[in-house]
Amino acid sequence: xxxxxxxxxxxxxxxxxxxxxxxxxxxxxxxxxxxxxxxxxxxxxxxxxxxxxxxxxxxxxxxxxxxxxxxxxxxxxxxxxxxxxxxxxxxxxxxxxxxxxxxxxxxxxxxxxxxxxxxxxxxxxxxxxxxxxxxxxxxxxxxxxxxxxxxxxxxxxxxxxxxxxxxxxxxxxxxxxxxxxxxxxxxxxxxxxxxxxxxxxxxxxxxxxxxxxxxxxxxxxxxxxxxxxxxxxxxxxxxxxxxxxxxxxxxxxxxxxxxxxxxxxxxxxxxxxxxxxxxxxxxxxxxxxxxxxxxxxxxxxxxxxxxxxxxxxxxxxxxxxxxxxxxxxxxxxxxxxxxxxxxxxxxxxxxxxxxxxxxxxxxxxxxxxxxxxxxxxxxxxxxxxxxxxxxxxxxxxxxxxxxxxxxxxxxxxxxxxxxxxxxxxxxxxxxxxxx
Amino acid sequence: xxxxxxxxxxxxxxxxxxxxxxxxxxxxxxxxxxxxxxxxxxxxxxxxxxxxxxxxxxxxxxxxxxxxxxxxxxxxxxxxxxxxxxxxxxxxxxxxxxxxxxxxxxxxxxxxxxxxxxxxxxxxxxxxxxxxxxxxxxxxxxxxxxxxxxxxxxxxxxxxxxxxxxxxxxxxxxxxxxxxxxxxxxxxxxxxxxxxxxxxxxxxxxxxxxxxxxxxxxxxxxxxxxxxxxxxxxxxxxxxxxxxxxxxxxxxxxxxxxxxxxxxxxxxxxxxxxxxxxxxxxxxxxxxxxxxxxxxxxxxx
Numbered sequence: 231x232x233x234x235x236x237x238x239x240x241x242x243x244x245x246x247x248x249x250x251x252x253x254x255x256x257x258x259x260x261x262x263x264x265x266x267x268x269x270x271x272x273x274x275x276x277x278x279x280x281x282x283x284x285x286x287x288x289x290x291x292x293x294x295x296x297x298x299x300x301x302x303x304x305x306x307x308x309x310x311x312x313x314x315x316x317x318x319x320x321x322x323x324x325x326x327x328x329x330x331x332x333x334x335x336x337x338x339x340x341x342x343x344x345x346x347x348x349x350x351x352x353x354x355x356x357x358x359x360x361x362x363x364x365x366x367x368x369x370x371x372x373x374x375x376x377x378x379x380x381x382x383x384x385x386x387x388x389x390x391x392x393x394x395x396x397x398x399x400x401x402x403x404x405x406x407x408x409x410x411x412x413x414x415x416x417x418x419x420x421x422x423x424x425x426x427x428x429x430x431x432x433x434x435x436x437x438x439x440x441x442x443x444x445x446x447x448x449x450x451x452x453x454x455x456x457x458x459x460x461x462x463x464x465x466x467x468x469x470x471x472x473x474x475x476x477x478x479x480x481x482x483x484x485x486x487x488x489x490x491x492x493x494x495x496x497x498x499x500x501x502x503x504x505x506x507x508x509x510x511x512x513x514x515x516x517x518x519x520x521x522x523x524x525x526x527x528x529x530x531x532x533x534x535x536x537x538x539x540x541x542x543x544x545x546x547x548x549x550x551x552x553x554x555x556x557x558x559x560x561x562x563x564x565x566x567x568x569x570x571x572x573x574x575x576x577x578x579x580x581x582x583x584x585x586x587x588x589x590x591x592x593x594x595x596x597x598x599x600x601x602x603x604x605x606x607x608x609x610x611x612x613x614x615x616x617x618x619x620x621x622x623x624x625x626x627x628x629x630x631x632x633x634x635x636x637x638x639x640x641x642x643x644x645x646x647x648x649x650x651x652x653x654x655x656x657x658x659x660x661x662x663x664x665x
Numbered sequence: 666x667x668x669x670x671x672x673x674x675x676x677x678x679x680x681x682x683x684x685x686x687x688x689x690x691x692x693x694x695x696x697x698x699x700x701x702x703x704x705x706x707x708x709x710x711x712x713x714x715x716x717x718x719x720x721x722x723x724x725x726x727x728x729x730x731x732x733x734x735x736x737x738x739x740x741x742x743x744x745x746x747x748x749x750x751x752x753x754x755x756x757x758x759x760x761x762x763x764x765x766x767x768x769x770x771x772x773x774x775x776x777x778x779x780x781x782x783x784x785x786x787x788x789x790x791x792x793x794x795x796x797x798x799x800x801x802x803x804x805x806x807x808x809x810x811x812x813x814x815x816x817x818x819x820x821x822x823x824x825x826x827x828x829x830x831x832x833x834x835x836x837x838x839x840x841x842x843x844x845x846x847x848x849x850x851x852x853x854x855x856x857x858x859x860x861x862x863x864x865x866x867x868x869x870x871x872x873x874x875x876x877x878x879x880x881x882x883x884x885x886x887x888x889x890x891x892x893x894x895x896x897x898x899x900x901x902x903x904x905x906x907x908x909x910x911x912x913x914x915x916x917x918x919x920x921x922x923x924x925x926x927x928x929x930x931x932x933x934x935x936x937x938x939x940x941x942x943x944x945x946x947x948x949x950x951x952x953x954x955x956x957x958x959x960x961x962x963x964x965x966x
Contacts, residue, residue, distance in 0.1 A: 352833045522718065586835070
């Protein structure tokens with residue numbers, strides 16, 4: 231371990247880290263699967279715990295049966311949770327190695343917190359699904375995997391944990407591997423990696439386990455460091471929602487009018503033909519700026535300021551797209567909905583829909599079905615309760631310019647806001663135009 | 666620059682600029698809470714990148730305990746002159762004079778807790794509906810669960826169970842009258858990320874971040890800058906030491922560390938090798954493990 235850390239410091243020295251990229255992942259599993267212990271182990275073994283935190287850890291009364299420190303304490307934060315001994319929200323944790331910076335969305339596995347898992351998954355590139363080696367694939371494994379497929383996470387790691395409790399048996403691993411493969415097939419999960427681990431003992435977390443010579447794959451950390459997670463949205467699908475218009479209106483910069491936003495997907499180049507949606511007005515890019523420096527082109531993820539050749543009335547809520555590959559423009563949309571409020575969905579009222587920088591009123595026109603997320607059966611229903619997931623048809627007051635979620639996540643997802651409480655009550659994933 | 670070449674600092678920067686522009690687009694009267702510390706100085710740089718050549722769509726707000734390091738105050742005033750933006754100062758002394766808070770007495774007296782009242786008054790007076798702050802999720806366990814847009818009720822309180830889910834890059838800033846939102850654009854940055862960014866961008870910082878010779882006393886096992894506001898008496902041994910400060914807060918509760926790191930590269934090395942997390946150098950968090958959660962509920966940043 232020490233050797234590993236020295237290497238980490240050495241390579242991280244003086245600018246070396248500037249070449250690192252970022253991986254966001256989330257973990258799904260219940261308290262009993264040892265999820266918090268797994269995250270604690272990653273943080274602990276990658277030396278991401280600082281001395282005073284470690285001190286607090288050592289002073290805590292929570293110990294494992296064999297007297298070692300309970301690493302789960304590192305991830306459960308709030309007083310209320312400590313009293314109840316459960317994790318009630320999404321907690322974000324950070325660590326880095328010499329290869330990558332990591333952001334972990336730690337989400338709880340209890341059924342009542344499906345919404346938090348959806349939230350964590352929406353902000354992740356990769357999902358870790360924990361399975362207890364003693365119990366194998368259980369109902370909640372299906373539930374977690376369903377959410378991963380719903381949110382279109384392309385990379386899944388199934389960590390078969392507590393291998394120490396089954397004598398590091400290859401048979402036990404193979405059996406779970408086989409039964410999970412059936413779920414993966416059913417849910418169309420594309421890239422699934424299986425790793426046998428013991429979060430408690432550290433096997434195959436940072437270092438390859440000495441106890442499972444039959445396993446030829448990478449340790450979990452090695453996999454996280456090396457897996458490629460670039461979004462495969464076609465670079466031609468250039469999209470930039472306008473957040474803000476920069477107009478200094480000074481004598482010197484009298485005609486300056488820059489459209490500020492972040493490129494959601496694709497690339498923009500100077501002279502590209504673009505369309506402003508939903509109005510449909512066309513123009514060309516005259517200038518691109520990032521950090522007040524002119525650029526020839528910009529790519530997805532970059533916060534930019536775009537200038538157009540024509541003087542058009544554009545404001546927040548509009549989206550600039552390349553004219554060769556325009557998104558769908560529609561007021562009726564079929565979408566998957568995850569309901570996130572304790573108050574059930576009310577089809578008689580108007581909700582607000584927020585899609586990137588656009589906010590518009592909307593109504594639920596039709597409920598097609600909801601899904602029993604433990605059995606994946608479709609059920610007829612006339613409402614959605616907290617944590618329900620299903621398919622609806624929504625009608626918006628103003629047209630939306632969107633892509634299908636399965637094609638372009640960031641331009642295919644939206645939230646519902648209850649105008650009575652202002653709470654975020656639903657997550658929408660657009661699946662088709664319903665016009 | 667290909668997407669593949671984009672480094673994590675570029676990604677964090679782009680995200681922070683995105684969040685700042687969401688604040689501008691979604692709120693009527695935002696403000697940027699400026700402490701004079703490296704995190705809020707980084708926010709100012711990010712705001713320049715988000716809004717130049719335009720003006721910031723918000724003023725800077727500084728809550729001055731009256732016990733700030735003089736270096737911080739002169740840095741603040743120079744910076745404001747350079748960037749040409751508006752600064753609003755809320756004085757804890759005013760809250761004391763108005764009888765809204767009572768000054769603590771004794772050796773461990775600090776105005777740190779009092780500034781919550783001044784902050785809430787300043788927010789109410791300015792009718793600010795969004796306050797941008799430099800808090801990071803890696804600072805403390807309670808903050809790990811903090812949202813990017815964190816809604817506070819009219820008493821400034823934070824309710825961990827009523828936080829809104831934040832999906833993708835969509836931030837819901839809808840609020841009722843009297844409520845306001847605390848916005849944390851650098852939530853996903855770690856202390857080291859901030860320092861690496863400061864180095865990359867050549868951002869100027871108050872001199873107390875760098876090692877210097879200073880008169881210090883030892884209180885509760887920590888080195889404190891010798892100053893009148895610490896209510897020193899004959900038991901306090903003043904020593905001359907080479908120190909620097911890892912955070913810039915009120916002088917009564919910001920401890921120094923012994924250090925020779927007078928260059929940013931040395932500081933980054935020191936942090937990498939360091940065994941004390943940043944908030945460990947603030948005495949008020951030592952009081953109880955749940956200190957931050959309690960203060961957040963009470964309206965602290």
